[in-house]
Amino acid sequence: MKRSKKERQQLLKTTIEENPFITDEELADRFSVSVQTIRLDRLELSIPELRERIKHVASKQLDEEVRSLPIEEVIGEVIDIELDQSAISIFDVKTEHVFQRNQIARGHHLFAQANSLAVAVINNELALTADASIRYHRPVKLHERVIAKAKVLSTSEVRTTVEVNSYVGQEQVFSGTFKMYRSTKDK
Amino acid sequence: MKRSKKERQQLLKTTIEENPFITDEELADRFSVSVQTIRLDRLELSIPELRERIKHVASKQLDEEVRSLPIEEVIGEVIDIELDQSAISIFDVKTEHVFQRNQIARGHHLFAQANSLAVAVINNELALTADASIRYHRPVKLHERVIAKAKVLSTSEVRTTVEVNSYVGQEQVFSGTFKMYRSTKDK
DNA sequence: CTGCTATTAGTACCTAGTATTAAAAGTTCG
DNA sequence: CGAACTTTTAATACTAGGTACTAATAGCAG
Numbered sequence: 371m372k373r374s375k376k377e378r379q380q381l382l383k384t385t386i387e388e389n390p391f392i393t394d395e396e397l398a399d400r401f402s403v404s405v406q407t408i409r410l411d412r413l414e415l416s417i418p419e420l421r422e423r424i425k426h427v428a429s430k431q432l433d434e435e436v437r438s439l440p441i442e443e444v445i446g447e448v449i450d451i452e453l454d455q456s457a458i459s460i461f462d463v464k465t466e467h468v469f470q471r472n473q474i475a476r477g478h479h480l481f482a483q484a485n486s487l488a489v490a491v492i493n494n495e496l497a498l499t500a501d502a503s504i505r506y507h508r509p510v511k512l513h514e515r516v517i518a519k520a521k522v523l524s525t526s527e528v529r530t531t532v533e534v535n536s537y538v539g540q541e542q543v544f545s546g547t548f549k550m551y552r553s554t555k556d557k
Numbered sequence: 558m559k560r561s562k563k564e565r566q567q568l569l570k571t572t573i574e575e576n577p578f579i580t581d582e583e584l585a586d587r588f589s590v591s592v593q594t595i596r597l598d599r600l601e602l603s604i605p606e607l608r609e610r611i612k613h614v615a616s617k618q619l620d621e622e623v624r625s626l627p628i629e630e631v632i633g634e635v636i637d638i639e640l641d642q643s644a645i646s647i648f649d650v651k652t653e654h655v656f657q658r659n660q661i662a663r664g665h666h667l668f669a670q671a672n673s674l675a676v677a678v679i680n681n682e683l684a685l686t687a688d689a690s691i692r693y694h695r696p697v698k699l700h701e702r703v704i705a706k707a708k709v710l711s712t713s714e715v716r717t718t719v720e721v722n723s724y725v726g727q728e729q730v731f732s733g734t735f736k737m738y739r740s741t742k743d744k
Numbered sequence: 745c746t747g748c749t750a751t752t753a754g755t756a757c758c759t760a761g762t763a764t765t766a767a768a769a770g771t772t773c774g
Numbered sequence: 775c776g777a778a779c780t781t782t783t784a785a786t787a788c789t790a791g792g793t794a795c796t797a798a799t800a801g802c803a804g
Contacts, residue, residue: 431618
């Protein structure tokens with residue numbers, strides 16, 4: 371099986387990409403050339419040695435582990451609030467909020483922004499969501515800024531209905547109606 | 558700084574756990590003992606050498622990449638899944654999930670568990686929540702274990718309805734109906 | 745045949761170890 | 775105190791999977 375230098379180097383690159391754990395010796399075997407040739411190839415292609423490759427993959431893994439730990443606690447920043455009436459928060463979609471494959475924000479983050487805003491707008495120590503009906507109007511992408519606007523529709527002694535609409539620019543991306551319990555003892 | 562053998566070995570273990578990239582020499586320095594002592598310690602504790610540790614971390618990374626998308630992006634741990642039919646996940650409520658004041662889990666975590674399970678159960682590259690209707694039956698407290706059960710109710714070419722019910726023990730705490738978009742090209 | 749590139753071979757050196765033997769230091773017990 | 779034991783350190787030989795360098799050889803083109 372005769373390959374030109376270029377062919378071999380191209381193949382070398384993809385082979386290592388798909389299996390970074392392969393040694394020069396195995397590669398030499400596979401391509402029926404000497405180990406030295408493989409090393410020259412790697413040199414020319416600036417492909418690091420096995421151990422460095424593995425180290426690189428491992429670091430990536432550690433990064434992922436740390437980045438995926440703090441799942442979500444910050445759910446947007448409240449920029450305006452009138453208790454028992456309305457509230458506005460902004461939420462910037464970052465890499466940790468999106469599906470890796472299509473860069474679309476996972477739905478529960480938009481929900482979380484809206485839900486926590488609904489909780490915040492209620493002037494009460496204890497506010498809990500009883501039920502909610504929501505709708506996603508269009509997908510939100512990485513790096514977009516979502517502005518959620520909450521509006522209190524009705525209030526009784528124990529129940530409050532809050533409507534939340536979220537926008538990216540002028541475009542609506544999310545809407546929801548939250549029925550909230552509120553504790554009887556006011557602050 | 559004098560430590561007994563036991564103390565040193567205990568510390569060695571946790572040190573390596575938190576930074577698997579550390580060499581015996583660095584450890585010897587850190588604990589003011591010889592390299593040989595560190596090696597005896599590793600031997601006694603069955604801790605593999607640096608390169609093996611790195612290799613192990615790197616393999617984990619490759620596994621994740623291959624085992625692909627839906628599972629790692631689920632909130633809670635999926636313990637059973639039958640694609641396009643049903644799925645179950647567990648979610649342990651920790652301190653970071655609750656309101657400090659009353660130790661009650663924030664609603665969006667329960668929503669996130671249910672929503673991501675609904676996404677995972679759909680055997681499709683692209684699944685997005687279109688709208689959802691949910692209800693919180695009773696508050697969930699710190700350290701409780703929530704079991705979410707997703708069931709696919711109906712499927713058309715582009716839409717799937719998933720029902721999710723979540724329980725703590727025998728008691729239902731959450732229910733939701735999720736209407737999902739699925740991409741037209743099936744896997 | 746002469747040049748040129750590509751390949752192979754060989755050597756010294758490196759890191760981060762294992763495995764083994766042996767000596768030295770520290771500690772406990774009688 | 776000193777023998778017996780554990781713990782630590784040292785020294786040596788060997789390993790994988792390389793780098794860096796020099797030198798020899800093979801293949802082919804003009």
